Amino acid sequence: MTTFRTLSHALQDVVAGARVTHALFTTYAFEAEFFEANIVPLLLGSIEGMSIHDGVRRLQLNEKLCAMPDDERPKIEVFVDASVAKTGVPWLPYNLHAIRTAGAFHGKVILVRLESDDGSGQPEVKWVLGCGSANLTLAGWWENIETWHFTRPFSARAVPADLHADLVAMLGWLRSVSPDHRHPVLDAWSAAAPQPSPRTSGQRFAAFLGPSSDRFLARFRQALDSRASKSEGRELEVVSPYFCEKDHGPFADAVSMALDCTTLRIWLPVDIWNKGFGLLTEAQFKALDASGASQWASLTKGGPLRDAATPETIHNKPPRFTHAKVIRVPGELTFIGSVNFSRAAFDVNFEAGFFFDDNGGEWLEQTTAVPSAFLADTPSPGENDDVTQSAPAYDATFDWKTKILTVRTAANFESRYSEATLTWREPVSQTTREIPLNTPVSEAALIDNFRNQPTIELDWRLSEAEQGTTTVWVHQEHLDWRPIPEELKLDVWSMIDLWRSTEGKRIGGHERPWQRILERIELQQRISPDAPVGAPVHEDIFARMTHIHGAFRQLREQMRPGTSNDAEAHKREELARYYLCTERTDSLKTMLARIETESGADAFDEIESWVVLHWIKQIAEEHPPVGEPLAGLADALIESLRATRLNGVPKAKLDWLSTAFLGEPDGHADSTRDTETETADDAR
Known part of the structure; x- marks a missing residue:
């Protein structure tokens, strides 16, 4: 048994010098925010450039993982006890399986697949097995006194005899008890066709499965x-x-x-x-x-x-x-x-x-000591007689890109439950909606549900005598389309700066913008009151408009349709959908919401708002039909701005503003700045 400073240090030692391609975790208690902000970076091999702010770090990782090619992104599976509610909402792309068993799902296991260079040009593949007492929580990995052991790396073609039997049995059992059909780590293990070795490791792995x-x-x-x-x-x-x-x-x-x-x-x-x-x-x-x-x-x-x-x-x-x-x-x-x-x-x-x-x-x-008081208030896992595991299990997927929920029969499904009627009760209005099996369902209230929790409560009914409620854990896809919390959304000028620094590309492939994002978030949360506020300091409106123009032009070029290359056209179409349809740190939809909702000292300047709204409308109109809702909203805000904050500005001057700073940069000679300065100043 080896002593480590924390379990995080132990995992760092295990993966050092290798690339993690697959990782499987089993745990009783699970904290998604801790796992994603602190354990997933270890699987990527480095935390360099990662923010110390957990929310920003998770956003960084989400962008980074979603931007990675599928064959390079680590495949991660986490199995948790379905009865333990404290999990949090996943932000990152991995498979979270909630398991219901006759007792507690209490085992704590880690299995990682590693690739390293053996000098032959072909990757050397090894597996490492770990097991102990620590839950996948902040307390388990950083605070508690725990016991844990990792094996030495081994080949799937020669699994030590004292590890093989129970490891193979446990992985097969995990597949059988999981309602989820998606098992990339288990599939990789099966594809390796594991075989026992005649040698032993000196550590006998034991899994107790039922x-x-x-x-x-x-x-x-x-x-x-x-x-x-x-x-x-x-x-x-x-x-x-x-x-x-x-x-x-x-x-x-x-x-x-x-x-x-x-x-x-x-x-x-x-x-x-x-x-x-x-x-x-x-x-x-x-x-x-x-x-x-x-x-x-x-x-x-x-x-x-x-x-x-x-x-x-x-x-x-x-x-x-x-x-x-x-x-x-x-x-x-x-x-x-x-x-x-x-x-x-x-x-x-x-x-x-x-x-x-x-x-x-x-x-x-x-010892003969007798405690002066007794503080236990938590039963031993599995000892609570009130826990029931009789509810039917379903497998469900929610796609953030299409906003569609699909509930299907589970991998270990009892066939009679396929005849059950399923309904969902909207938490606020208490209205019910039937959720048919294997049928896509789109409901606005579902978006709010999955922003706050990874589950959905479904009422099921087979007959008057057989009915109840089951908690279905929902696998969420296209997480880079998932709305982020308000505290991680930037002000308008910060978004403009962000687009300029990334040259109009998504932030997932860049390291530089993240410090700027953190600074702006700290400012918005009043953590850093000395940070610069609002627009960059420029001499006049033309300099500020140049700043806006450069950012929007770069963004527009990245999204512009019209290429003959099918793959490139699809990439641009996806990028346009992202900027026009998602509520992300760097999206046009988020910027429009900022302009619409900010007021008082936080409100964006009315002249700059006028130009920015025309830019958003112009870009959205270039991408029908996905851009039509955003174009319509931008147009409504333009008219509202004209009728309120710009009510005293002549229409001719507003029309000039909406065209002077929207065209290609070569469309306006330097003389424009000299001859029209008075007009711009009058507009202000």
Whole structure:
């Protein structure tokens, strides 16, 4: 078992010097924002140029991944427990699978496929397997005390014998329990036709895939019995943050008997940062305290967990939660992984971990301490009797580009549910809408739903006796068309500067604009009050109009139709759709919304608004039919501006403004600036 500063550092070491082509994660709890802002960059090999602002960083990664050719973009799958609500909304293109099983989907596993240069010109392909106690959350990867292990890289053509059987079984099981049909990592593994090697790795991977009485204890006994030497008077040490909800004493007695232990020491979880309160219920403490087979224990001084979990002094040390799970027979065998000391973990949940030979030495020593209070308020995963997994599963896709939802039968579907009637209740109006299977559905309210959550609640009905509600996790596609939060949208002048710096191309292929974006976002959030505000400082209106003209002309050229090259024409058409139809940091639709909604000190200058609106209308009209809605809105804003803020300006002068700064740059001689300065000044 290796000690790392954080699990992030461990993953960095695993992928160093190689390209990650595929990565699979399983987890109980999942935080999308943390995963996308902090783990996905590690899979790309570098965080250079990435913003420290999580929202901007996720936007950077979204643009970068969407701009990558499909064969270069890492394929990522994340499997999570469907009953754990704290997930967040995905912004990045990966496959998020929500799994419902008889118990908790609790195993924490990472499998990555790596390509590196072996000097022959052909990439060398290796896989690395990792497993431990850490959830895919900020606490799991950065804050908690966890146990984790990564194997050495191995070839799929020669998977170490002590990894192969359970790894192949687990990956096949994941496919079978996932409602989603999209499995790029599992497909890559299957395509490699994995074969076992006669050699072993010294680490025995174990995956516990479904309810089975005595399954964990049977594997533990098997591992103990396979050893050449066996100790007399066997002791068992357990480190676990969670326990059985009830009948804990009998459970401990059964474990001791099954493993033929004379002593069972169980770590007493206490919060030394909070008066030494016990992190369990009083009933759990008393049940084990009264058990004849077990005794409460503290961490042995000098042991591998003592200094981290219970330091001698807590001065200037941040509070840390010990989430590690270790079950060991000193001198014989150690198991680390996701398994808590509970019936659900031993017999029901999906769990995973590694068996290792143990080097001996005590990690725990008996304690007679009694906590002065008990703080546990979270049941051990899978121990809650109220959890039900009986609802039907469906596979659903929402395409941000077309705004279409499609619900289909799941990969592991019970055929009778294909006859069920499905309806969706709009959260605000409470109106219902039927959602037929395998039929595209477009509904404006769905957009608001998927902006805020990755799921949709569907009412299903087979008969009066069989009906209910099921939560469907929705795979979201074309995420570069997904509206971004308001706080990540720029003011109009910042967008103009952005187009100039990217020469009218999308920001996904550029590194330079991001610092400017962050500066403007900080300004808008009043984080950086000294940052420059509003338009760049120019001598007169002509200089500012030149600034506007250059930005719009570059953008227009990138979108301009009329090429004979089919591939290039399609690329330009897609770019036009993006700028005219999406609510992104750098889109025309976002700029128009800014001009429409900003007021007071934040309002864009009326003369510049007049010219910008004509530019937007002109570009939108060049791209029917996708540009027609935006052209109509721009035209309405032009008329509104004429009737309000420009009400006192003569029509002739406004007409001159709308043509003088819209044409090709060579269409206006230098004399225009001299002869028309008075007219422009009058317009202002």
